[in-house]
Amino acid sequence: MKRILPLILMFSCILAHAQNNSLPYENTSVVKIKSLTPEIESALNAFDVNYLSCRSHACVPDVIVNKEAKNWLKDNGVSYETLVEDLKEKIDRENQYMNLMRSQRDGEAWYTIYRTYDEVQDKLEEIASSNSIATLINLGSSYENRAIRGIKFSTGGNNKPAVFFNGCQHAREWVTVMATTYLADQLSQNYTADSFIQNLLNIVDVYIIPIVNPDGYVYSHTTDRYWRKNRQPNPGSSYIGTDLNRNWDADWNGGQSTSTSPSSDVYVGSSPFSAYEANVVKNYMQSIPNLRGHLDIHSYSALVLGPWGYSNSQTPDHAEVVSLGNAMNDAITNTNGYPFTFGTGDANGALYLASGTMPDWTYDGLGALGYTYELRPNSASGGGFELPESQILDACEENYNGAMEMIIWAADIQSGCTDPSACNYNSNATVDDGSCAQIDECGDCGGNGPAPGYDCDGNCLTGETLNISMLDSYGDGWNGSNLVVNGISVTLNTGSSGSEVLCFDSSEGCVEVNVSEGSWPAEVSWTISDASGQELLSGGAPFTGEFNCDVQVSGCTDPSACNYNASAELDDGSCAELDECGDCGGDGPLPGYDCDGNIECGSGALLSIEMIDSYGDGWNGTDLIINGESFTFETGDNASASLCYDPSQGCVSVTATEGSYPTEVSWTISDASDQELISGGAPFTGEFNCVEPVSGCTNPDALNYNADAEVDDGSCEFTPVPDSQTIDLPEGWYTFSTYIEPINPSMDVVLAPVYNSLIIAKDGQGLAYLPNFDFNGIGDLNNGKGYLIKLSDASDLTISGTKLLPQDYQMEFNVGWNMFSYLRDSSGNLEQMLAPILNEIIIVKTFDGTAYLPEWNYNGIGDFIPGEGYQAKLTSSVTFYYPGN
Numbered sequence: 001m002k003r004i005l006p007l008i009l010m011f012s013c014i015l016a017h018a019q020n021n022s023l024p025y026e027n028t029s030v031v032k033i034k035s036l037t038p039e040i041e042s043a044l045n046a047f048d049v050n051y052l053s054c055r056s057h058a059c060v061p062d063v064i065v066n067k068e069a070k071n072w073l074k075d076n077g078v079s080y081e082t083l084v085e086d087l088k089e090k091i092d093r094e095n096q097y098m099n100l101m102r103s104q105r106d107g108e109a110w111y112t113i114y115r116t117y118d119e120v121q122d123k124l125e126e127i128a129s130s131n132s133i134a135t136l137i138n139l140g141s142s143y144e145n146r147a148i149r150g151i152k153f154s155t156g157g158n159n160k161p162a163v164f165f166n167g168c169q170h171a172r173e174w175v176t177v178m179a180t181t182y183l184a185d186q187l188s189q190n191y192t193a194d195s196f197i198q199n200l201l202n203i204v205d206v207y208i209i210p211i212v213n214p215d216g217y218v219y220s221h222t223t224d225r226y227w228r229k230n231r232q233p234n235p236g237s238s239y240i241g242t243d244l245n246r247n248w249d250a251d252w253n254g255g256q257s258t259s260t261s262p263s264s265d266v267y268v269g270s271s272p273f274s275a276y277e278a279n280v281v282k283n284y285m286q287s288i289p290n291l292r293g294h295l296d297i298h299s300y301s302a303l304v305l306g307p308w309g310y311s312n313s314q315t316p317d318h319a320e321v322v323s324l325g326n327a328m329n330d331a332i333t334n335t336n337g338y339p340f341t342f343g344t345g346d347a348n349g350a351l352y353l354a355s356g357t358m359p360d361w362t363y364d365g366l367g368a369l370g371y372t373y374e375l376r377p378n379s380a381s382g383g384g385f386e387l388p389e390s391q392i393l394d395a396c397e398e399n400y401n402g403a404m405e406m407i408i409w410a411a412d413i414q415s416g417c418t419d420p421s422a423c424n425y426n427s428n429a430t431v432d433d434g435s436c437a438q439i440d441e442c443g444d445c446g447g448n449g450p451a452p453g454y455d456c457d458g459n460c461l462t463g464e465t466l467n468i469s470m471l472d473s474y475g476d477g478w479n480g481s482n483l484v485v486n487g488i489s490v491t492l493n494t495g496s497s498g499s500e501v502l503c504f505d506s507s508e509g510c511v512e513v514n515v516s517e518g519s520w521p522a523e524v525s526w527t528i529s530d531a532s533g534q535e536l537l538s539g540g541a542p543f544t545g546e547f548n549c550d551v552q553v554s555g556c557t558d559p560s561a562c563n564y565n566a567s568a569e570l571d572d573g574s575c576a577e578l579d580e581c582g583d584c585g586g587d588g589p590l591p592g593y594d595c596d597g598n599i600e601c602g603s604g605a606l607l608s609i610e611m612i613d614s615y616g617d618g619w620n621g622t623d624l625i626i627n628g629e630s631f632t633f634e635t636g637d638n639a640s641a642s643l644c645y646d647p648s649q650g651c652v653s654v655t656a657t658e659g660s661y662p663t664e665v666s667w668t669i670s671d672a673s674d675q676e677l678i679s680g681g682a683p684f685t686g687e688f689n690c691v692e693p694v695s696g697c698t699n700p701d702a703l704n705y706n707a708d709a710e711v712d713d714g715s716c717e718f719t720p721v722p723d724s725q726t727i728d729l730p731e732g733w734y735t736f737s738t739y740i741e742p743i744n745p746s747m748d749v750v751l752a753p754v755y756n757s758l759i760i761a762k763d764g765q766g767l768a769y770l771p772n773f774d775f776n777g778i779g780d781l782n783n784g785k786g787y788l789i790k791l792s793d794a795s796d797l798t799i800s801g802t803k804l805l806p807q808d809y810q811m812e813f814n815v816g817w818n819m820f821s822y823l824r825d826s827s828g829n830l831e832q833m834l835a836p837i838l839n840e841i842i843i844v845k846t847f848d849g850t851a852y853l854p855e856w857n858y859n860g861i862g863d864f865i866p867g868e869g870y871q872a873k874l875t876s877s878v879t880f881y882y883p884g885n
């Protein structure tokens with residue numbers, strides 16, 4: 001026998017991938033029979049029909065029918081409505097959609113398609129590992145040996161109040177698996193973020209089991225989309241499965257919507273808890289010490305049902321059952337405005353009784369309040385068990401809010417505003433529910449201030465008050481008559497009288513009044529009065545008229561003004577011109593913006609930023625940070641923004657933080673011409689505009705001007721304006737020197753300006769330059785030296801080049817005679833100038849014999865003069881520097 005096992009496993013794998021759970025529904029439709037009599041029901045039973053829900057001996061009239069059954073309905077004139085024409089096609093579409101989307105969806109998007117047993121197990125493990133107070137629990141195994149697992153939230157401690165939530169007793173009720181997994185997921189996430197949830201879970205232990213019928217659930221995915229029962233064989237019958245929710249020991253086999261035939265969808269089993277899974281879950285629930293509440297979550301019908309379900313008698317706890325039931329029903333209904341109904345028993349005949357259900361056992365067997373939820377939709381026409389995927393998250397949120405009411409109830413806390421400074425402070429509240437409010441400007445607690453156009457007393461902010469009094473002589477409202485004043489419509493909905501207040505501007509002239517006829521115009525009458533009670537107009541229905549036509553209309557009377565009012569007779573000084581943005585009377589664009597409201601970047605450039613979220617719920621905490629400026633969006637699938645930057649400043653850093661759902665995030669940064677600069681997702685670190693701007697000399701006047709350079713790097717070079725010195729050379733002999741380092745030091749070039757009068761130039765060694773012979777025996781001018789020169793005529797010698805700094809130019813003297821230069825640009829006392837070497841000096845003299853004789857303490861020279869050269873005789877060779885200029 002054991003050798004068969006691998007074969008079975010292989011076969012079941014093939015089934016799992018084949019997704020042919022639509023096959024049993026080939027050529028079937030879902031119809032709603034307008035009036036389902038026992039006669040029709042028994043006739044239909046011959047055609048192997050499948051009621052989507054049955055209670056007692058009556059079934060809801062939503063029924064899966066094959067072609068023959070449909071023909072029978074037609075032939076026998078039974079009135080019905082087709083809800084689903086081709087059920088197989090519908091199931092196939094659901095499978096296709098799931099296969100298509102499964103690979104693309106994670107994160108929050110987990111709740112946008114129905115998930116398999118294996119996917120739910122992975123999700124439970126993820127939830128348990130991400131939260132310190134969440135534990136993965138295993139209640140036991142199904143008949144086919146699948147784990148029945150869930151999440152337990154507990155902060156520890158003994159005997160704390162506990163609540164138990166489960167989905168999927170019935171295999172085909174797929175949305176219940178999603179809703180219970182979502183409940184665990186959200187409690188886990190909110191526990192870390194929300195102090196109210198933290199407080200609750202510190203008080204209450206919460207158990208959540210998404211799939212208590214794993215075998216049936218897997219079978220509904222692989223083989224039969226509409227399978228309801230478990231997959232346990234029934235001895236002596238070829239029919240498989242027990243209805244888990246008829247197998248509990250509370251009025252078991254009590255005959256209310258039950259069957260003892262294994263072929264039935266409501267088969268009760270051979271005895272209470274004969275179904276493996278019911279027994280496993282029962283044992284676990286019995287081990288919870290202080291279970292206070294239980295939700296058994298089903299679909300579909302949009303109902304909240306309290307105990308008992310098998311009897312119309314009220315439980316001893318009826319008041320509390322109703323109170324909690326209504327609270328949960330309101331919380332669910334208020335979530336998305338999808339209306340649910342609460343009831344117990346058969347809810348005054350609107351529902352049917354049922355025996356052997358789980359919540360009744362919770363109440364009878366464990367003393368906890370056990371409820372049934374029937375999630376969306378409310379009918380087969382809304383999708384039935386195949387609630388559209390787009391509504392899964394709505395159903396999850398509704399179930400979450402309902403379950404929260406039970407947790408709050410079990411915690412037995414008083415929630416409310418705990419902030420003593422709030423206007424709705426509740427001193428009895430122990431847990432803050434986030435409702436704290438402040439007094440608005442009109443003195444209303446939690447109000448939003450006055451309505452637009454009115455002050456806090458309901459008076460008009462501009463213009464005057466019109467009081468409209470409406471009467472209906474029959475006392476049943478105006479039956480469709482509407483009073484329209486200057487385009488604003490009012491009416492009397494009920495009763496014999498009512499009033500409305502409108503605002504109008506009496507300076508604007510005629511006010512038009514129209515009253516439509518309605519169904520009972522003879523009953524209608526009305527009066528319009530001003531604030532002082534003065535009647536302005538009255539009438540009945542239908543009516544067309546006007547009032548306030550005798551005032552002089554004031555306004556702008558200048559036809560050239562943009563607010564010229566052709567009917568104005570009196571100019572009120574309001575005439576205005578168009579501003580530069582084309583707005584009449586506007587003040588032009590805001591500083592920093594252009595007329596379209598776009599940022600103006602001045603010398604910078606505009607970046608446009610496109611942000612996208614593939615799931616469509618905003619960026620969940622991701623921030624895009626560009627050069628330190630942060631961008632994000634909270635809702636929707638995209639947003640855009642602008643930012644100025646300076647392209648010449650090089651790299652722009654871009655980071656995107658991870659947030660909660662980074663795989664949904666993408667973004668693009670473009671320049672003003674829509675050229676993409678950088679794009680990416682989250683998390684991200686990068687930069688753009690890192691092409692170094694070309695640097696160089698940007699001054700067109702410079703020798704090295706670079707036309708491509710964008711940034712001046714200070715390298716510009718210009719033709720230097722040379723320094724120069726002009727020396728007055730006398731006729732005859734003279735000794736000259738210069739503080740200019742000539743551009744070209746060759747003596748013939750230096751003396752070229754005086755060429756015509758120059759006879760000879762000589763240095764201290766007697767070397768000569770003889771222009772008449774074109775002979776330069778001196779070579780280059782040495783700035784440290786003086787030169788003897790003889791001219792035929794007095795001439796100015798201008799020497800151009802670089803001015804020397806005397807304090808940096810080392811003067812060198814030899815023992816004996818030296819012909820030397822004076823390097824300062826102004827006169828200076830000889831003894832001060834030569835102070836460092838005075839002790840070595842025997843004599844200093846000029847070209848004409850004027851002398852300085854230190855031995856005789858005689859200074860006939862006085863000051864050294866710029867341009868002149870001198871001779872000196874020294875006792876030793878020395879070097880020195882002149883003082884600076």
Ligand SMILES: [Zn+2]
Binds near residue numbers: 170299
């Ligand atoms: Zn169910």
